[in-house]
Amino acid sequence: MEGSGAGRPSAGPLAHRVPDLGALELLLAVARLGSLGGAARELGITQPAASSRIRSMERQLGVALVDRSPRGSRLTDAGALVTDWARRVVEAAEAFDAGAQALRDRRDSRLRVAASMTIAEYLLPGWLVALRARRPDTAVSLLAGNSAVVAERLLAGEADLGFVEGLSVPSGLDSVVIARDRLIVVTAPGHPWARRRRSLSAKELASTPLILRETGSGTRQVLDVALGGLARPLIELSSTTAVKAAAVSGAGPAVLSELAVGEELSLRRLVAVPVDEVALRRDLRAVWPTGHRPTGPARELLSLTRS
Numbered sequence: 001m002e003g004s005g006a007g008r009p010s011a012g013p014l015a016h017r018v019p020d021l022g023a024l025e026l027l028l029a030v031a032r033l034g035s036l037g038g039a040a041r042e043l044g045i046t047q048p049a050a051s052s053r054i055r056s057m058e059r060q061l062g063v064a065l066v067d068r069s070p071r072g073s074r075l076t077d078a079g080a081l082v083t084d085w086a087r088r089v090v091e092a093a094e095a096f097d098a099g100a101q102a103l104r105d106r107r108d109s110r111l112r113v114a115a116s117m118t119i120a121e122y123l124l125p126g127w128l129v130a131l132r133a134r135r136p137d138t139a140v141s142l143l144a145g146n147s148a149v150v151a152e153r154l155l156a157g158e159a160d161l162g163f164v165e166g167l168s169v170p171s172g173l174d175s176v177v178i179a180r181d182r183l184i185v186v187t188a189p190g191h192p193w194a195r196r197r198r199s200l201s202a203k204e205l206a207s208t209p210l211i212l213r214e215t216g217s218g219t220r221q222v223l224d225v226a227l228g229g230l231a232r233p234l235i236e237l238s239s240t241t242a243v244k245a246a247a248v249s250g251a252g253p254a255v256l257s258e259l260a261v262g263e264e265l266s267l268r269r270l271v272a273v274p275v276d277e278v279a280l281r282r283d284l285r286a287v288w289p290t291g292h293r294p295t296g297p298a299r300e301l302l303s304l305t306r307s
Contacts, residue, residue, distance in 0.1 A: 115150060188271070201277060
């Protein structure tokens, strides 16, 4: 023998058999006010629309719910019973709504951002100031690291939104381009390259030991691919600021984002060295786990980066 439901015809989806919340709220208002017109006004709809909704609910349930007369509207016996059920459904829906709002409030109370160094140091501060003006109650935490670290944090669920600088999107992430950047070769004014009268060749740059970011950084990846390989680093450092400081000190040439060296170039603390035969450009991207597009504060921050 099959289970207790054997032989019963399928009743179809519950949503097709149960009135929607709007109709149930209207029925409760009619019961409370004793007037279809009063219920319509309370819910902000016209009386003809309210009458149509009640008739539709009666057809759906197969019973009369409201007796209408010049003196007002009165529930039938079936209508009184359905109203009791409706009250419990609406109360459950209100509890559901309150719980969903609590989840949104918890989500919106914090934002975890992971960003590669150039974006973290030179672009994110302005975006976060703008976000704070819109969402003063959202606490923001920022993890700065290279592009590989950003991907790891997102995939581990430890960040809500990330920003990377490499040539490709790390596996498991979706992305959108938010800006474009150019890498430039810089040296201290006393370095021989600062006095060159001709541009560097790509081969010369590739064969010269440079002050570089660590493996895994977007800057290092772009440079390595553009030049087809690099010489052993002169110095390897883990932040854009550290690379820039080493170049300013005269330790050697470096390749840095144009975003990072504007002040140093204007003050002649660094000199840009032109390079032939190679385009050192890259996309700056916002990234998030595949299929999980940003919501709440993360979505708003994303919109600020593109405005």
